[in-house]
Amino acid sequence: MDLAPWLPVQTERLMPRIIVGAAIIADGRVLACERALPPEMAGKWEFPGGKVDPGETEVQALIRECQEELGVNVAVGARVGDDISMLNGTAVLKVYVATLLNGDQPLPLEHSDLRWLGSKELYSVPWLPADAPIVTALEPLLP
Ligand SMILES: Nc1nc2c([nH]c(=O)n2[C@H]2C[C@H](O)[C@@H](COP(=O)(O)OP(=O)(O)OP(=O)(O)O)O2)c(=O)[nH]1
Numbered sequence: 001m002d003l004a005p006w007l008p009v010q011t012e013r014l015m016p017r018i019i020v021g022a023a024i025i026a027d028g029r030v031l032a033c034e035r036a037l038p039p040e041m042a043g044k045w046e047f048p049g050g051k052v053d054p055g056e057t058e059v060q061a062l063i064r065e066c067q068e069e070l071g072v073n074v075a076v077g078a079r080v081g082d083d084i085s086m087l088n089g090t091a092v093l094k095v096y097v098a099t100l101l102n103g104d105q106p107l108p109l110e111h112s113d114l115r116w117l118g119s120k121e122l123y124s125v126p127w128l129p130a131d132a133p134i135v136t137a138l139e140p141l142l143p
Pocket residue numbers: 019020021045046047048049050051052086093128129130131
């Protein structure tokens with residue numbers, strides 16, 4: 001029952017939506033993932049990850065997203081780069097270093113392609129624009 005239908009309704013989030021990404025590093029290379037969807041982002045490359053669900057920590061969201069998108073278990077480590085404000089300040093991208101557990105091998109369950117990039121190949125794919133400063137911050141972490 002609507003108790004006060006004349007009151008204004010809050011339709012926008014007060015806090016920016018948190019989006020987490022995993023910079024999975026193995027053998028001195030980082031995993032880049034090619035987006036399949038939506039059409040305007042298809043062909044751009046990103047870190048596996050996604051939105052943090054209500055009640056979930058950032059680390060829990062990263063572990064869940066890596067299972068869903070790549071079928072792997074990861075250990076989440078340090079932050080890489082700064083918070084990146086996106087979508088007119090309505091979202092924030094936070095990227096963490098991650099490592100693969102149990103010898104798991106990533107599969108492109110939701111992406112159109114996966115590629116391991118060494119320091120010399122870091123800029124060989126067209127990253128989503130918001131990721132540029134993170135990719136720069138990754139350079140010193142790769143031999
Ligand atoms: N996962 C990820 N998203 C990124 C990166 N850079 C970047 O701008 N984004 C943007 C793309 C999307 O607008 C948003 C993440 O949305 P998403 O669709 O991947 O999130 P999700 O997996 O939770 O998707 P859904 O459940 O809402 O379908 O953040 C990145 O490196 N990784």
